[in-house]
């Protein structure tokens with residue numbers, strides 16, 4: 001298994017993994033399936049900002065992917081990014097999610113980011129556990145913020161400070 005930057009050839013697999021999570025989980029709060037063209041545009045937009053889109057792959061088979069993007073648009077948020085991680089349903093529970101999150105932590109640190117944020121559905125024990133194990137702490141829980149499949153959903157924010165609390169910046 002290798003972790004490498006995603007390429008255009010990975011888009012069909014990334015789209016399938018994403019659409020499976022849309023259809024069968026509350027990991028992402030939409031019921032809209034994406035086309036491969038939409039996922040390609042999304043990947044290119046991330047890469048144009050200098051942000052990573054990483055895949056875990058075995059040979060040409062994509063097992064999962066992870067990425068991060070800006071948390072909010074105002075300039076004061078420029079040192080924090082929000083990430084996401086998706087593992088193919090057949091390959092969960094074998095440590096791949098943790099490996100990708102660790103790689104995203106390294107990539108965000110290398111880009112000089114200060115905080116990495118995970119916005120997690122409150123009913124997603126796998127993601128809550130994964131992030132707690134990876135050094136993220138729960139900093140907010142917002143009840144009934146979302147709605148999908150006819151139910152209210154809680155949003156849990158977890159964050160990890162990447163360098164040091166209060167780290168000095170040149171600006």
Ligand SMILES: CC(C)(COP(=O)(O)OP(=O)(O)OC[C@H]1O[C@@H](n2cnc3c(N)ncnc32)[C@H](O)[C@@H]1OP(=O)(O)O)[C@@H](O)C(=O)NCCC(=O)NCCS
Nearest residue numbers: 027085086087092093094095096097098125126127129130
């Ligand atoms: C959440 C997700 C990324 C976790 O990835 P994964 O590769 O299955 O998780 P890992 O094997 O790396 O496990 C990480 C930790 O979570 C725990 N875990 C995994 N699945 C779990 C589950 N269903 N319930 C409780 N804990 C679970 C593992 O035991 C491990 O903890 P440990 O180190 O104490 O043993 C994966 O399940 C997934 O892609 N789900 C659908 C999309 C999604 O929810 N993405 C996250 C959106 S915030």
